[in-house]
Amino acid sequence: RVSVDDMKEAMDVNLYGALKAIQWAYPVMRKTPNAAVVLFSTVAVSQGMPFHTVVASAKGAVEGFAKSLAAEFAPKVRVNCIAPSLTDTELAGDLLRDDKRREASAERHPLKRIGQREDIAHAAQYLLGEESSWVTGQILHVDGGMSSVRV
Template identity: 30%
Template sequence: MTPTKNILIGGISGGIGSALAKELTRQQNRLFGFARSPERLDALQKELPGIQTEPCDATDPVALAEAFKKAHEAMGSIDVYIHAIGSILIKPAHLTQNQQWQDTLNLNLSSAFYALKEAVARMQRQGQGCLLFYSSTAARIGIANHEAIAASKAGIEALVRSAAASYSNRNIRFNCIAPGLTDTDLAKPITSNPQALEISKKMAPLNAIAQAEDVASLSAWLISDSARFVTGQCVTIDGGLSATVPKPKA
């Protein structure tokens, strides 16, 4: 079967990135992905031998440009770019070191901007394209001790809206997803603590946290032709946390 789309995934070896790779491979797409850890990339390739990968630090614009070049050469085009790169920093502002702030901005926001530049440079020549980024529920509502990560993720939402306006005449779509707490390795500091996990579950009306597969399924729809009239949007997937009033305490 002919691959449906040529898709490049940044952060392909992470929790959401690897779930995406499995879902999009199942749909017969052609995939190229990059991430910082060669070991994790090798492990993913053993599980999904049809994908191609390249080690890359997305905070380095030169290395990122090279990864995009290799992906384009390998697949012939980049129809979709998915930026599944991010971090978690749960710390109040007065305890956040300046370097932690810079690292959070670089990994979450600067890498997204660099990737957007590389993607649109190619997609403009193609006359079409689609980009997907990830924000966070923490950027949509006030959650204590999330100042740095909330600010960096809110920047992604603004980036997506502006780019959607800038490149609409080139038939390029931009969207993002704002997940709540998701059961991935990145969230282990919370999910490995039974008390913290239970509190997190109770914050959402559905009394659960998201699985990476939940986010991957929504992602697959947003980059599909079924969502061809959707651009400039940030879709929240958090079990209703950001859309409802908390239940009164007993």
């Protein structure tokens, strides 16, 4: 069951948190060559997963925010978003608490493994660096193929 309070909290943390951080940093970013912003979403936005209503709604707002902001900030600041699947972090600890759960989760992904912190970090590093200087307004799915591949 989705509560209004849960939805408000998710929007406060995800959307409004991103907005506040960007508002604070934008005066410096717009004067910085190759400035870039990377926001974070979830594969649940594109997949319609059960029990993800609150987070998928908030992160869907983040994706729309990223695309619109990319248009508004161009050409001075690039804005992109990473949409990962389940990643082996403390936040996912309960979902990955035993070998059976870890194996089941890995099997749901076409690449048959759970994402690692480094997978997400490398994507962020790319989007923030010179190598992606012609990339803006994109949602990069770092999800082991979950959002686009069926095997």
